[in-house]
Amino acid sequence: xxTFKEFRNNVKPNWCPGCGxxxxxxxxxxxxxxxxxxxxxxxxxxxxxCSGRISGYINAxxxxxxxxxxxxxxxxVKLANRELTVIASGGDGDGFAIGMGHTVHAIRRNLxxxxxxxxxxxxxxxxxxxxxxxxxxxxxxxTPEGSIESTLSPLEIAMSAGATFVAQSFSxxxxxxxxxxxxxxxxxxxxxxxxxxPCVTFNKINTYDWFxxxxxxxxxxxxxYDPTNRIAAMNKIMETNGLLTGLxxxxxQRKSYEDMISGFGKEALMKQDLSLTEEHFNKLVAEFK
Amino acid sequence: xxxQLSWKIGGQQGxxxxxxxxxxxxxxxxxxxxxxGYRHFxxxxxxxxxxxxxxxxxxxxRAISDDLDILVAFDQESIDLNAKELRSGGVxxxxxxxxxxxxxGIDARLFAVPITAMAEELGTSLMKNMVASGAxxxxxxxxxxxxxxxxxEEFGRKGAAVVEKNIEAVKxxxxxxxxxxxxxLDEFKLDEADGRQKLFMIGNEAIGLGCLAAGCRLMSAYxxxxxxxxxxxxxxxxxxxxxxxxxxxxxxxxxxxxxxxxYAGVRTMTASAGPGLSLMMEAIGLAGMTETPLVxxxxxxxxxxxxxxxxxxxxxxxxxxxxxxxxxPKIVIAPASIEDCFYDMIEAFNLxxxxxxxxxxxxxLQLSLGKQxxxxxxxxxxxxxxxxxxxxxxxxxxQQLFKRYELTPDGVSPRVLPGAKHGIHHVxxxxxxxxxxxxxxxxxxxxxxDKRLHKLDGLYVRxxxxxxxxxxxxxxxxxxxxxxxxxxxxxxxxxANDGVTTNHVTIRQIHPFPTEQLIPHLQQxxxxxxIENNATAQLAGQIKMHAGFADKMRSLLKYDGxxxxxxxxxxxxKELD
Numbered sequence: 074x075x076t077f078k079e080f081r082n083n084v085k086p087n088w089c090p091g092c093g094x095x096x097x098x099x100x101x102x103x104x105x106x107x108x109x110x111x112x113x114x115x116x117x118x119x120x121x122x123c124s125g126r127i128s129g130y131i132n133a134x135x136x137x138x139x140x141x142x143x144x145x146x147x148x149x150v151k152l153a154n155r156e157l158t159v160i161a162s163g164g165d166g167d168g169f170a171i172g173m174g175h176t177v178h179a180i181r182r183n184l185x186x187x188x189x190x191x192x193x194x195x196x197x198x199x200x201x202x203x204x205x206x207x208x209x210x211x212x213x214x215x216t217p218e219g220s221i222e223s224t225l226s227p228l229e230i231a232m233s234a235g236a237t238f239v240a241q242s243f244s245x246x247x248x249x250x251x252x253x254x255x256x257x258x259x260x261x262x263x264x265x266x267x268x269x270x271p272c273v274t275f276n277k278i279n280t281y282d283w284f285x286x287x288x289x290x291x292x293x294x295x296x297x298y299d300p301t302n303r304i305a306a307m308n309k310i311m312e313t314n315g316l317l318t319g320l321x322x323x324x325x326q327r328k329s330y331e332d333m334i335s336g337f338g339k340e341a342l343m344k345q346d347l348s349l350t351e352e353h354f355n356k357l358v359a360e361f362k
Numbered sequence: 363x364x365x366q367l368s369w370k371i372g373g374q375q376g377x378x379x380x381x382x383x384x385x386x387x388x389x390x391x392x393x394x395x396x397x398x399g400y401r402h403f404x405x406x407x408x409x410x411x412x413x414x415x416x417x418x419x420x421x422x423x424r425a426i427s428d429d430l431d432i433l434v435a436f437d438q439e440s441i442d443l444n445a446k447e448l449r450s451g452g453v454x455x456x457x458x459x460x461x462x463x464x465x466x467g468i469d470a471r472l473f474a475v476p477i478t479a480m481a482e483e484l485g486t487s488l489m490k491n492m493v494a495s496g497a498x499x500x501x502x503x504x505x506x507x508x509x510x511x512x513x514x515e516e517f518g519r520k521g522a523a524v525v526e527k528n529i530e531a532v533k534x535x536x537x538x539x540x541x542x543x544x545x546x547l548d549e550f551k552l553d554e555a556d557g558r559q560k561l562f563m564i565g566n567e568a569i570g571l572g573c574l575a576a577g578c579r580l581m582s583a584y585x586x587x588x589x590x591x592x593x594x595x596x597x598x599x600x601x602x603x604x605x606x607x608x609x610x611x612x613x614x615x616x617x618x619x620x621x622x623x624x625y626a627g628v629r630t631m632t633a634s635a636g637p638g639l640s641l642m643m644e645a646i647g648l649a650g651m652t653e654t655p656l657v658x659x660x661x662x663x664x665x666x667x668x669x670x671x672x673x674x675x676x677x678x679x680x681x682x683x684x685x686x687x688x689x690x691p692k693i694v695i696a697p698a699s700i701e702d703c704f705y706d707m708i709e710a711f712n713l714x715x716x717x718x719x720x721x722x723x724x725x726x727l728q729l730s731l732g733k734q735x736x737x738x739x740x741x742x743x744x745x746x747x748x749x750x751x752x753x754x755x756x757x758x759x760x761q762q763l764f765k766r767y768e769l770t771p772d773g774v775s776p777r778v779l780p781g782a783k784h785g786i787h788h789v790x791x792x793x794x795x796x797x798x799x800x801x802x803x804x805x806x807x808x809x810x811x812d813k814r815l816h817k818l819d820g821l822y823v824r825x826x827x828x829x830x831x832x833x834x835x836x837x838x839x840x841x842x843x844x845x846x847x848x849x850x851x852x853x854x855x856x857x858a859n860d861g862v863t864t865n866h867v868t869i870r871q872i873h874p875f876p877t878e879q880l881i882p883h884l885q886q887x888x889x890x891x892x893i894e895n896n897a898t899a900q901l902a903g904q905i906k907m908h909a910g911f912a913d914k915m916r917s918l919l920k921y922d923g924x925x926x927x928x929x930x931x932x933x934x935x936k937e938l939d
Binding site: 082083084112113114116118126128129132133134135136137138139142144145146147148149150151152153154156157174175177178182334335336337338341342343345347348349351353354355357358361362 | 391392559560561562563567571574575576577579580582599600601602603604605606608610611612614615616618619620621622623624625626627628629630644645647648652738739741744746761763779780781782783784785786787788789790791792799800
C-alpha cells in the first residue's frame with residue numbers, strides 16, 4: 074500500500090512561501106494514502122490559478138485544464154473510468170466566479186468525485202483582484218474603493234443545489250482537513266470541501282490569524298451537531314456567517330449519478346469493447362427501413 | 363409514366379405536418395423510391411406556418427426540386443405561401459373546412475377534401491394527417507397495403523383499435539379524392555421503383571448511428587437546433603451499450619466533459635451548432651494543446667449570434683478552421699451525404715485518436731435534418747483504429763514520469779490512460795515538456811509547437827475531395843461542400859443539355875486544406891464557380907488562399923436561409939462572365 078510520500082513528486086510548487094495551498098496539497102497526499110489508494114488510481118483535475126497548479130504537484134494522474142472548467146473535465150474522467158478516484162481542485166475564482174455554473178450543476182448531478190476549493194478570497198496569480206468570496210468593502214487592485222458586491226456563500230449555494238456532502242476546513246488544521254478529504258473520497262457522491270487557504274501576498278485581511286480568531290470548529294464547539302440535518306446545516310452556516318469548519322452536511326441516502334444511469338455498469342466504461350456486433354448493428358439499421 | 367415528382371404538406375406547426383410526412387414517406391421508401399426531404403420550420407413549438415417537401419424519384423436524387431406537383435394544405439396560408447411553386451396543372455389537396463381557394467394567377471386543380479370532418483367522424487381531429495396522406499396516396503395510385511403497413515408500425519403500440527381507425531382514415535381520404543378525380547391521376551403515375559431496400563433517415567440519425575459504430579460510448583451535449591436529434595438518438599441507444607448521454611449545463615461543460623472522458627479513454631463526442639461552437643473555442647485549444655482526442659459535430663445554421671436558428675447556412679467554416687486562440691492542429695471534415703454522415707463519424711473518431719487532435723465534423727441544417735434515402739451502410743467496413751494508445755508504459759525510474767509528449771519522428775506520442783500502473787504523467791494546457799510538466803524554455807517551446815503542428819503532415823482523409831470530373835478541359839468547374847452536391851449535379855445535367863461541360867468537386871476535407879489535390883482540377887477548368895450558403899465566400903477564400911486561381915474564380919452565394927435550388931445554380935452558371 075502506498076504511503077503519503079509516494080504521492081509526492083519532485084516538482085517544487087511555485088506558490089509563495091507560507092501559502093495555504095501547501096497544506097492542502099499535503100492533506101490530499103495523506104488522505105489518498107490513508108484511504109489506501111495507489112498513485113495510479115488517483116486523478117487530480119485542476120483549474121487555473123495559483124491553486125490550479127496542484128495537479129502537477131501530486132504524484133498521480135493529473136490534468137490542469139482551463140479556467141473554471143475543472144469540474145466538467147473531472148466529471149468526464151469519472152464517467153469514463155469510475156474505478157478511478159477523482160479529485161477536482163481549484164481556487165475560489167475558478168469555482169465560484171468563472172466556474173460557478175459548473176459547480177452548481179456538478180453538485181446537482183452528484184457524480185462520485187471530491188471537489189476541493191482552495192479559497193483565499195482573492196485573485197492571486199493575476200496579482201490581487203477581487204473575488205466573489207471577497208468581503209464587501211474589500212480593497213483590491215480592481216476595487217480600489219472597496220468591493221461593492223455582496224460576498225458569495227458557496228456553502229449556502231451548495232446546500233440549496235442539493236449537495237450530498239458539504240464540508241469546510243482551514244489549511245492550518247491539517248488533521249481536520251485530511252480527515253474531511255478522506256470522508257469526501259469515501260462519500261458515494263459529490264463532495265464539496267471548501268478550504269480557507271490564506272494568500273499571504275495579496276490578502277492582508279483574511280490572514281491566518283484572522284481565521285483563527287473568527288472560525289467556529291463544529292466538532293469542538295458543537296459536539297451535538299448533526300450533519301445529516303439539512304435545515305440545521307443551513308442554519309449553522311447562516312449563524313456563523315459561513316465561518317465554520319468541519320463536516321457540515323452529508324446525505325448518504327441519495328445514490329451517485331453513476332449508480333442511477335440506466336444501463337451503466339460497475340466496471341469502468343473505458344474497459345469496454347468498442348465494437349458493435351453485426352446483430353446489434355442490423356437491429357439499429359432496421360429502424361430506418 | 364413519370365420518374366419523379368414533388369409533394370409538399372403545409373400547415374401550422376404542431377398540426378401533424380411532421381407525422382403526415384413521416385408516414386407518407388416511410389411507405390414510399392418501402393416501395394423502393396428514392397426520397398429527398400426538406401423541412402421548412404420556425405423556432406417555435408406551436409403555430410406558425412411550417413411545411414415539409416419531399417421529392418420522390420425512381421433514380422437517386424440529392425436535391426430539392428424547383429417546382430411542386432402536389433400541395434397538401436391544412437390552411438389557406440399554406441396555399442397562399444406555396445402555390446407559386448406548383449407547376450402548371452399541379453394539384454392542391456386542401457381541407458374543405460376552411461373553404462380553400464386557388465390564388466389568382468395559379469393554374470392548379472383543387473381537391474377540397476373534408477379532412478378535419480372525416481377525422482372527427484372517426485373520433486378525433488388528430489387523425490386529419492391520416493386522411494390527408496391517404497388522399498395523396500390515392501392520387502398517386504399506389505397500393506394501399508404498403509401504406510397500411512406503415513400506419514400499423516406507427517401506431518401499433520397504441521393498440522389494434524387505434525391502428526384500425528387510422529387505416530380507415532387513410533382509406534376514406536383516398537376514396538374521397540379518387541371519386542372527385544375520377545381515379546388515380548395519370549400524370550402522377552410513377553414508374554415502378556427498383557424495389558431495392560434503402561435506408562431513409564436524416565443526417566443527424568446517420569451521425570448518431572456512425573458514433574455507435576465508431577465505438578463512441580459517451581456524449582455530453584447541450585440542446586440546440588439543428589443538432590439535438592443526435593443526442594436524442596444516442597440517449598435511446600447508448601444504454602444498451604453501457605454508455606450514456608449527459609445533458610450538460612452549457613456547451614463549455616459539454617466540450618470539457620468530452621475532453622475529460624476522452625483523456626480517460628472513452629470515445630466521447632459533443633454536437634452543437636454555431637452558438638455552441640463559439641462557446642467551445644477555448645476548450646478546443648485545450649484539446650489541441652494537450653493532444654487529447656475530441657470529436658465535435660457542428661450542424662451549421664443561420665448565424666451570426668442567434669441568426670436564423672432553423673434555417674440553412676454554411677457560415678461557420680472560418681470559425682471551425684481558425685477557431686481557438688493560438689495555433690493548434692485540427693481536422694475539419696464536411697460530410698456531403700447521409701452515407702458520409704455515417705462513415706465520417708467512424709473516420710473522425712479514428713483520426714482523432716491516431717493524430718491526438720480535435721476533429722470537427724461540419725454539417726449544415728439541410729444535411730442534418732433533411733430526410734433522405736441512402737444506401738445501406740456496410741458493417742464490414744467499420745474499423746476502429748486507436749492510434750498510439752498503449753495499455754501501459756514500461757516501469758519508470760523513481761520520480762520519472764511517462765513521456766506522454768515524447769518527441770517522435772511523426773510528432774504523435776504514445777498515449778496511456780489514467781489507471782495504468784506505470785503511465786503517470788501530467789497533462790496541462792500550459793506549454794509543457796515531454797512528460798507534461800510546465801516549461802517555458804524557448805527550445806522546448808519550439809520543439810513542442812513543431813511537434814504538434816506537423817502531426818497532420820501525414821493526414822489522409824477518405825475522399826478528402828470527391829470529384830466527378832468527366833472532362834479534361836471543362837468549361838466550368840463547380841466546387842461545393844456539404845448538402846449542396848445534389849443541387850449542383852442537377853444543374854449540371856441541364857448545363858450538359860446546353861452543351862456546357864462541367865466538372866464537380868466536393869471539398870470534404872476542409873482543414874487542413876487539400877491544396878495539392880485540388881490544384882489540377884483548378885488548372886484544367888476554363889472557369890471555376892464556388893457555391894456556398896454564406897455571404898462572405900468562406901470556402902472560396904480558402905481555395906484562393908491555398909491554391910490561388912482567383913482570376914478565374916467566381917462565387918455563387920446564398921444566405922437568405924434557404925438551400926440553393928437547382929435552377930439558381932443553373933442560371934448563375936449560365937450567366938458567368
